[in-house]
Each structure stands twice: as C-alpha cells, then as structure tokens.
Amino acid sequence: MKVLKFGGTSVGSSKNINNVINILEDYSKSDSIICVVSAVGGITDKLLLAGKQAQNKDQSFQETFNLIKEIHFDIINELNTQNSESILSFVDEKLNALKSLLEGIFLINELSPKTSDKLVTFGETLSSFIIAETMKNRNISAERKNSQELIITNSNFTKAEVDYTVTNKNIREYFKTASQRITILPGFISKSVIGEQTTLGRGGSDFTAAIIAAALNVEQLEIWTDVSGMFTTNPKMVKQAYPIDKISYQEAMELSHFGAKVLYPPTVQPVLDLNIPIHIKNTLAPNDNGTVISNDDVNSSNPVKGISNIGNIALLTLQGSGMVGIPGFSKRLFETLSQEKINVILITQASSEHSICLGIDSNDAENAKIAIDTTFENEIALHKIDPILVETGLSIIALVGDSMKNHQGISGKMFSTLGKNNINIRAIAQGASEKNISAVIADNDVKKALNTLHEQFFEAKTKQLNVFITGVGNVGERLVEQIKQQKKYLKENLKISLRVAGLSNSKTMIFDESGIDLKNWKEQLAEGEKASLTGFFEKTKALNLRNSIFVDVTANYDVANLYANYLRQSIAVVACNKIACSSDFENYKLLKRLSLKYNAPFLFETNVGAGLPIIDTLGNLMASGDKITSIQAVLSGSLNFVFNNFNDHTKFYDIVKQAGAEGYTEPDPRIDLSGVDVARKILILARESGVEMNLEDIENTSFLSEAGLKSDSVDDFYQTLIDDEAHYQNLYASAKSNNCQLKYVAKFDGENASVGLQEIPEGHPFYNLEGSDNIVMFYTQRYPKQPMIIKGAGAGADVTASGLFADIIRLAND
Missing domain, CATH: 3.30.360.10 (Dihydrodipicolinate Reductase; domain 2)
Structure with missing residues (x-):
C-alpha cells in the first residue's frame, strides 16, 4: 500500500487533475493506493478572503463566492463529458451551504476560529469529491472517504492537535476492509472528539498524508507538487538550482522552516520515528526523480545540502547596559512574545549580554514593540535599557546540511562570499550542531545572496560575471563582439560565465538580468529606452546582480564622475576612459579608497598602452x-x-x-x-x-x-x-x-x-x-x-x- 498526496497546484485545473488520475491509475495496477488531495489551487485563500469580506460587511464576498463556484463548475465540465449531473448536484449543494455560511458571517459580523475552520473545509471536500467521482465515471476502482471520520482532534480550531490513539485505530480499521484500489481522502480537514469540524493548520494536507502513512506503516509517503523535489535553493530566484536526490529528515525540516515551500515541517513528525521515506515528486513531470527524504545515510561530498530563505522579517533588538549580568531579561522578553502569540524565528545574543536580537514576522513587529516596551517600561524610564529597536525590510538566508559541522570553514566561506558582493549582514545565528547557519540581510539583497552562495557551494566553480557597458561605439562594439566570440571558451576552459546585462550608447540603453542576446544586440539597442547616465547607474544598482562590472568605453567627463557611485555599490569599474585617473589627485585617491572599502576592483589597464600590460x-x-x-x-x-x-x-x-x-x-x-x-x-x-x-x-x-x-x-x-x-x-x-x-x-x-x-x-x-x-x-x-x-x-x-x-x-x- 502506498500513500500519495497531491497539492493545490496539482489539482488546480482539469488538465492537472487528469495528470493526477493518470498517475493514480498507473500506480494502482501494482498496489492499493491512498490519495490525499488539497483544495483546488488558490481556493483556500479565496474562502478566507470571502469570510473576511463578509465579516467586514463587504458585499464583494458574493463576487468571491461566485468566482469559487465558477472555478469548480468549469473544472467539472472540462473533466466530465458525461455522467456529471450527480457531481454538479453534490457540488451545488455544498456551495449553497457555503453561501449560507458566508451570509451568516455577514449578518453577525463575526468570523470566529471555529467558523473559519468550518469555512475552509469546503475546499478539500469539493476537490476530493470531484476527483473521486470523475475516476468512478471512468470505471476506475476508486472511493472517497471523508478524513473527518478518521482523524480525530481536540478543539484547538485552525491548528487542531491529533488524538493519535483514536485516529490510528480508525485508520487501521477502515483500510483493513476497504476493497477499492484507490481511496481518495480530503487533506487538511478533521473533526474534534465532540464532532466539531477542525483543521490541521498550515500544510495540513501534507500532515494528513503523514498521519495516514504512519498509522498504516507504509513503505513510502509520496508528496506530489509542482516542482521536481526539494531544490538546492529557490529555482525562481536561482536558475542554476537543481533538485536534491537524497536528504535527511532534519535537513528537510530545516530547509522547510527556512522557506522551502515544498514540505511543511510538522509533516515529517508522524513518519520520522518509523523511518518511512518521503518522496517529493512533480505532478507535471512524473518521470523526474524528485527528492527522497529519509534517515538513511545521505552524506555526500558537499556538506551543504541547500540554501533557503524567509522574507518579510523584522529584527527586534533589546539592548542596554542595565541588562549585563542581570538574570531574567530573556525570560520576560520571551514570555511577553508568547503571550502575544508571536513566533520567534531567529535568536542571537552577544556574550556580553548587552543585547538580544530576535527575528519575527514583520506583520507582528508593531504589536511586538508595544508589548515589549510596556513590559520593560520601568527599565526604559530608568535608562537601564533602550526602547525596543525594530528594523524591517529584512530576510533570513540559511545554509543547511547535517555534515557542515565536520567541515571547517563553511561559515567563513559563506560570510566572505556575501561580503565580496556588498551584502551587509545584520545578525547571525548558528547552533552548536551546525546544521543551520543563518544570517539576516536586506530584502533587496536576497536574490543576489542566493545566487552568490549557490555559485560558491553548488556550481562547478564557475564564476558568473555580469557586465554593464556604457559606450558601444568603435571600441565598445569590438568588446561586445569579443565577448560574444569567447563566451563558450571562457565557460569551458576558465569556468567563467560572462553575461552582458546592460548596454548603452549616447541615445538608448537596454538591460536583461539573464544576459542580453548578443546575436542581435544592435537591433535590441536601437529599440531600447532613452539613454541616461544616472538612469544607467540606477538600473544597474537596482538589478543588484552578483559580481557586477561597470565598463566605461567613453571619453566622457560625466561618466567618469559616476565611478564613485558604482564603487560604493560594490560594482567593479573597468575603464579605458583616462579622465578619472588623471583628474584631481584627491579624486584619484578617493576612487582607490572606495575600491578597497567596498571590495570593488577598479581596473584601468587600457588607460596607458591600450592592451599592453x-x-x-x-x-x-x-x-x-x-x-x-x-x-x-x-x-x-x-x-x-x-x-x-x-x-x-x-x-x-x-x-x-x-x-x-x-x-x-x-x-x-x-x-x-x-x-x-x-x-x-x-x-x-x-x-x-x-x-x-x-x-x-x-x-x-x-x-x-x-x-x-x-x-x-x-x-x-x-x-x-x-x-x-x-x-x-x-x-x-x-x-x-x-x-x-x-x-x-x-x-x-x-x-x-x-x-x-x-x-x-x-x-x-x-x-x-x-x-x-x-x-x-x-x-x-x-x-x-x-x-x-x-x-x-x-x-x-x-x-x-x-x-x-x-x-x-x-x-x-x-
């Protein structure tokens, strides 16, 4: 018996649902299958939005409801060319119940956690019924079982805790007698011991699948999503990211905690002790290998398994000389946050005990500041500590790997790599186990940081250079053509990936962070936006690409006067323009100092003797x-x-x-x-x-x-x-x-x-x-x-x- 779980994207359209059905039918030829499904992609968010709108007396909840209805009816009509009347009838009945619930919320102007749980259960209820009935219409041996009849919880609405004794008994008894080849279960939803509808919280469909897998002690739990496994880092930000073949439970949980959305950490817990492998697969590419998560020996030559990040972070700093050597500050701080139900994501404290830094969700920052300043009101008044300092616009990036503790220099390599690209680190956290090394950085540096670290730890020592060239006349044109001619040679022989990310002449300029296609760059430039020296600088700065290089192929005073701006952004400058280096001596020395300060090389070999060294x-x-x-x-x-x-x-x-x-x-x-x-x-x-x-x-x-x-x-x-x-x-x-x-x-x-x-x-x-x-x-x-x-x-x-x-x-x- 196998347990498969399909996420919202996997069941987000009729085309994707057909993929799911094909996968299940193929699997069922050799084994009995339990399939846990999420709500249709985006529906849970729409249900919550409709509830919020109704609570706020906003009549647009009806439009949101109509959109939910339209999405489900479109999927049914596209999936079932015949015998769809019974499906439409059931779905229409459930949607009428949903509409009545929303109207009730609108009338009483209240959306309690209990009602919220009742509201969001409609998503999985509808998707599981549509899929099961479609399969039956196609003569596939499939039945739907309501998970609420199996998974029993307490009444902690929106994040109910499972009663495993009752739940495991229910699951085992049901599947002992189930004769169908495929059982469809709605994920996320459950029922309390007194019969109230509850949910398992964020990632609840994964959790449902893990509960079922553990109760039946199956050989493997498969989680099907829209990507081919857990990647070395976010593939949307780093094109060179690739799926990890094998990873440990602990590594998977660390990566998931730090932003890898493929897996929700509590999912791992029910199968962890039983060492049931979790296989992450791609519904849209079922033949891809995916990622296997297990307790087996998954050590590899690379001690770093992945790089992840969490955005929208606020950094809270509690500091003051009155904290030093005085016990109890940390206890009061964390108790305050706990009372406000604010989750702490990262903690770091200097050994001097002069300050404590905490990373929390930015949405909680204002509430946290008010609560903490109130708790320490007396100490603040006596100037023993400062009012809580809040910094927003931050993200956490993290290196993850079980074996990092056995390799010297991982932290040093991480921080020096970030430093070379002018990525300022606001806080650092590293446990003694060294499974995770985390750093807080600015939001706008995340993409550059992930690409820089991925290049350092996962790519075959290929260094990417991003070049921005101003002045593509006679010399500039030859430079572009030389780059075009030598790109392949540089990559294969010198391990340099050279991209021209920006070009400008006196009239127009163009940019492409993925690299301008040099086969037709002249035509692209002719159609580019209006050129501007400051605009070229601002765009180069905004792209914030790693290993950025500004190349000046002009003899222009105004261009030379911008070198300092580029260097301050840790953008290297290469120039054949002699004006800057022959300007006032103080300016020449300033450029040299900036180059050292911001680790941005300033090279001007062609100022004297063209190509001669x-x-x-x-x-x-x-x-x-x-x-x-x-x-x-x-x-x-x-x-x-x-x-x-x-x-x-x-x-x-x-x-x-x-x-x-x-x-x-x-x-x-x-x-x-x-x-x-x-x-x-x-x-x-x-x-x-x-x-x-x-x-x-x-x-x-x-x-x-x-x-x-x-x-x-x-x-x-x-x-x-x-x-x-x-x-x-x-x-x-x-x-x-x-x-x-x-x-x-x-x-x-x-x-x-x-x-x-x-x-x-x-x-x-x-x-x-x-x-x-x-x-x-x-x-x-x-x-x-x-x-x-x-x-x-x-x-x-x-x-x-x-x-x-x-x-x-x-x-x-x-």
Missing part, C-alpha cells in the same frame, strides 16, 4: 618592493602613427585625417595632437609609482602651430593644418637633417614629468618604433641600467577592446 607590470614591480627611478615612453599610438607616416611627400592634414579614419585619434584630434592625452598617461604612471602629482604639474611642450592651439572647433583646427603645412614640414626637415625620427615622448624622473615632440637619433630604442606602437622603459632600483621594456600596439579598437576584456577576465580571479 603596462600598468599591471608597474603594479607588480611596486608590490614586489621595487622602486621606479624613471620612465621614458612613447605613449600615443595616434601620434606615433602620424609621425611614422608623415614626410616631405605627404601633407600633415592628410595623415591626421587618415589617423582619425582608422580609429587612432579621438573624434576631436586636438585631444591627441595637443599632448594632453599623453600627459594624462604619464601622470597615471607617475601616480601608480606612488607620486602625488596633478595634470598641471606636467610640462607640456606643444608642436602645434599657434593657430592650431587657438582653434575654436574641430573644423577650424583641420583648416589650420592645411594653412600651416610649412610649420609641420619644417619639423620633419629638421629631424631628417639630423638623421632622427620624430617621436612624441613622455618622461618621468621620479619627481617631475614632461611630454613633447623629440628628435630621436638612430640606435635609440624609440627610433624604429613603427606604426601605432607604444613603448615604455622602466628604470628601477632592480633595473638601473638596462630598463624593463614593454613594446607593442598601443592604439586601435581591437587591442583596446582586448585590454578591457582582459581586465574583465582578471576580475573573475579576485
């Missing part, structure tokens, strides 16, 4: 204890391109135009040709060397003509290049006569920095620098004569994009 190398030198004595460098790929291609057979204007067309200069070439861009780069290197310096401290000797320096617009500037061709030809002629090459050189001597056009003689490392290449020579205490040289492509969309990409990947290892 210049800043990274400098950082490694400094970290290893070396000291920079001087730096000599050609840091402008655009200027190097210009002077490598300019000669007495070309025009300077044409070469600058070509550099712009090939993406080597900014849209405004004055930024490159004025030397400001190079000055910013050497400033960044000086600062990364540990020197306090600002942009105005750098000597900038310009090679532009006076008219070029004074030009008011890009068009005016280009005109000066045409008008002043002789000026630029003279620069070339001078270098040629001296057998030199023109290079725009940046220098730093440990204290001072300068940039300017220089004639480089043959034999110098800069002389043969080709195309748009950059070169940096680091002279240090360890490299005093022969410098460390880094050389390579220092400009261009592809190499700059690859430098940004490298910074993003580097974050996966942080």
Whole structure:
C-alpha cells in the first residue's frame, strides 16, 4: 500500500487533475493506493478572503463566492463529458451551504476560529469529491472517504492537535476492509472528539498524508507538487538550482522552516520515528526523480545540502547596559512574545549580554514593540535599557546540511562570499550542531545572496560575471563582439560565465538580468529606452546582480564622475576612459579608497598602452618592493602613427585625417595632437609609482602651430593644418637633417614629468618604433641600467577592446 498526496497546484485545473488520475491509475495496477488531495489551487485563500469580506460587511464576498463556484463548475465540465449531473448536484449543494455560511458571517459580523475552520473545509471536500467521482465515471476502482471520520482532534480550531490513539485505530480499521484500489481522502480537514469540524493548520494536507502513512506503516509517503523535489535553493530566484536526490529528515525540516515551500515541517513528525521515506515528486513531470527524504545515510561530498530563505522579517533588538549580568531579561522578553502569540524565528545574543536580537514576522513587529516596551517600561524610564529597536525590510538566508559541522570553514566561506558582493549582514545565528547557519540581510539583497552562495557551494566553480557597458561605439562594439566570440571558451576552459546585462550608447540603453542576446544586440539597442547616465547607474544598482562590472568605453567627463557611485555599490569599474585617473589627485585617491572599502576592483589597464600590460607590470614591480627611478615612453599610438607616416611627400592634414579614419585619434584630434592625452598617461604612471602629482604639474611642450592651439572647433583646427603645412614640414626637415625620427615622448624622473615632440637619433630604442606602437622603459632600483621594456600596439579598437576584456577576465580571479 502506498500513500500519495497531491497539492493545490496539482489539482488546480482539469488538465492537472487528469495528470493526477493518470498517475493514480498507473500506480494502482501494482498496489492499493491512498490519495490525499488539497483544495483546488488558490481556493483556500479565496474562502478566507470571502469570510473576511463578509465579516467586514463587504458585499464583494458574493463576487468571491461566485468566482469559487465558477472555478469548480468549469473544472467539472472540462473533466466530465458525461455522467456529471450527480457531481454538479453534490457540488451545488455544498456551495449553497457555503453561501449560507458566508451570509451568516455577514449578518453577525463575526468570523470566529471555529467558523473559519468550518469555512475552509469546503475546499478539500469539493476537490476530493470531484476527483473521486470523475475516476468512478471512468470505471476506475476508486472511493472517497471523508478524513473527518478518521482523524480525530481536540478543539484547538485552525491548528487542531491529533488524538493519535483514536485516529490510528480508525485508520487501521477502515483500510483493513476497504476493497477499492484507490481511496481518495480530503487533506487538511478533521473533526474534534465532540464532532466539531477542525483543521490541521498550515500544510495540513501534507500532515494528513503523514498521519495516514504512519498509522498504516507504509513503505513510502509520496508528496506530489509542482516542482521536481526539494531544490538546492529557490529555482525562481536561482536558475542554476537543481533538485536534491537524497536528504535527511532534519535537513528537510530545516530547509522547510527556512522557506522551502515544498514540505511543511510538522509533516515529517508522524513518519520520522518509523523511518518511512518521503518522496517529493512533480505532478507535471512524473518521470523526474524528485527528492527522497529519509534517515538513511545521505552524506555526500558537499556538506551543504541547500540554501533557503524567509522574507518579510523584522529584527527586534533589546539592548542596554542595565541588562549585563542581570538574570531574567530573556525570560520576560520571551514570555511577553508568547503571550502575544508571536513566533520567534531567529535568536542571537552577544556574550556580553548587552543585547538580544530576535527575528519575527514583520506583520507582528508593531504589536511586538508595544508589548515589549510596556513590559520593560520601568527599565526604559530608568535608562537601564533602550526602547525596543525594530528594523524591517529584512530576510533570513540559511545554509543547511547535517555534515557542515565536520567541515571547517563553511561559515567563513559563506560570510566572505556575501561580503565580496556588498551584502551587509545584520545578525547571525548558528547552533552548536551546525546544521543551520543563518544570517539576516536586506530584502533587496536576497536574490543576489542566493545566487552568490549557490555559485560558491553548488556550481562547478564557475564564476558568473555580469557586465554593464556604457559606450558601444568603435571600441565598445569590438568588446561586445569579443565577448560574444569567447563566451563558450571562457565557460569551458576558465569556468567563467560572462553575461552582458546592460548596454548603452549616447541615445538608448537596454538591460536583461539573464544576459542580453548578443546575436542581435544592435537591433535590441536601437529599440531600447532613452539613454541616461544616472538612469544607467540606477538600473544597474537596482538589478543588484552578483559580481557586477561597470565598463566605461567613453571619453566622457560625466561618466567618469559616476565611478564613485558604482564603487560604493560594490560594482567593479573597468575603464579605458583616462579622465578619472588623471583628474584631481584627491579624486584619484578617493576612487582607490572606495575600491578597497567596498571590495570593488577598479581596473584601468587600457588607460596607458591600450592592451599592453603596462600598468599591471608597474603594479607588480611596486608590490614586489621595487622602486621606479624613471620612465621614458612613447605613449600615443595616434601620434606615433602620424609621425611614422608623415614626410616631405605627404601633407600633415592628410595623415591626421587618415589617423582619425582608422580609429587612432579621438573624434576631436586636438585631444591627441595637443599632448594632453599623453600627459594624462604619464601622470597615471607617475601616480601608480606612488607620486602625488596633478595634470598641471606636467610640462607640456606643444608642436602645434599657434593657430592650431587657438582653434575654436574641430573644423577650424583641420583648416589650420592645411594653412600651416610649412610649420609641420619644417619639423620633419629638421629631424631628417639630423638623421632622427620624430617621436612624441613622455618622461618621468621620479619627481617631475614632461611630454613633447623629440628628435630621436638612430640606435635609440624609440627610433624604429613603427606604426601605432607604444613603448615604455622602466628604470628601477632592480633595473638601473638596462630598463624593463614593454613594446607593442598601443592604439586601435581591437587591442583596446582586448585590454578591457582582459581586465574583465582578471576580475573573475579576485
């Protein structure tokens, strides 16, 4: 004999009920089946709503009643194409009784617990009758038995306590003589010893099934629901969550207590001592394995079995110096809450006895504060303790596992993982048994916390990065395409799951927390919402995704000024925009401090040398204890391109135009040709060397003509290049006569920095620098004569994009 229980969703529609009937018919071929059913999905809530409306003299209770009636009649008509008259007649009779009850509640303006129990019994009564009669109409050997004739309780309405002696006797005697293959029982409902209708409380249908299973000592209790077992965490919040094959009773109860709705904890009790396994199955996917709950050895390599959460939590804090060393405070506190029938979900107390924190349902918070402040009124008046502090908008997350106590570092790993993602912990509770480690966090951090912890404890060491890119022009477009091309490689070889969650250009922006489809991102962006720098930040913050990275692929002052906002939200910043790192020194240091404070990396390798590892190398030198004595460098790929291609057979204007067309200069070439861009780069290197310096401290000797320096617009500037061709030809002629090459050189001597056009003689490392290449020579205490040289492509969309990409990947290892 087997006991199966089907929940509200499983019997929530004619389609689902047909699934239930098919499962029962298949099972009954080899065994006798007892089937416990809940009310049709949502009906219990509607019954309670109708009762509340009637109690409040709200005539809309009739509309709610009509909806209940309509739902049941629709199901009957869809299930039974013939012989449904008897079913309709019974259901109509019961619904008339329900209507009379609601009208009575309306008239007397009262809904007592006793009446409430009578009210909600209609749900299971109707569903069990409809299913049993439908099966009989299909010539299936099935009978309905009213659970109220079997399960006897006290008169504690809404949560009655079972008289197991009488109940077990009733169950055994009935099934000893029952001849049908399938018995349908309404769950949740029962009857008191004096014949009053009672209910078994929340999760009562599960409880009914467990009572039956224990009384008959069956081999297994199966609970059928709308998910394929107990999951590692909430699958609605974590897409990577998966069903747990096997789990212990204690683990199941812990997970259920902390929000896993598949199982109600008291369900376990009747079968626990008898070691009757509970099998959680999916009505909509009956072939899925589901989860088996038992006392058998279910240890696995992972000591953590699941991660769960409870929302809508309020944290109460009772504190004060007058509590220290004084017995009785805890007793009075808990007695007060008990008298108010307020359930305590979490408790934590500092060893100093200065404070006690309690987690309760937020709906009870106001009542709890009034009651506790009244209890401790005298102590509060004498300033021995403070008025109770109430914090709302909180949730509890919990790691659960029987074997956690045998593994070191679980707590540390949990809290460090949360900390890295800026998830603030308000309170912690952990018992000596270490079956459960709980933490109180903000409601809006729950999804990020569950995903972060699930990635840490259950996924194959794959780290998910969520990237938000502002500026998808030339370089930004190449970056997106590189990410698209390498996604599969990153996941398979580096265990990095890289998602682009936000994109923006100057006109539009789009977001998708599941990852934007990069096959058609341009089309999506064209149809996106209106772009806004602050809007992009606010949306990124609101999504609150783990391992979020903001990527700035602009040269925009306003974007750079938002870096601090991102860092304060523990959102990493990757930038090729040089403005922030070459801004006022105090702002540069602020960004560095924020990066450390909020554990949000700030990477800007592409600020100098595009994709070359210049800043990274400098950082490694400094970290290893070396000291920079001087730096000599050609840091402008655009200027190097210009002077490598300019000669007495070309025009300077044409070469600058070509550099712009090939993406080597900014849209405004004055930024490159004025030397400001190079000055910013050497400033960044000086600062990364540990020197306090600002942009105005750098000597900038310009090679532009006076008219070029004074030009008011890009068009005016280009005109000066045409008008002043002789000026630029003279620069070339001078270098040629001296057998030199023109290079725009940046220098730093440990204290001072300068940039300017220089004639480089043959034999110098800069002389043969080709195309748009950059070169940096680091002279240090360890490299005093022969410098460390880094050389390579220092400009261009592809190499700059690859430098940004490298910074993003580097974050996966942080």
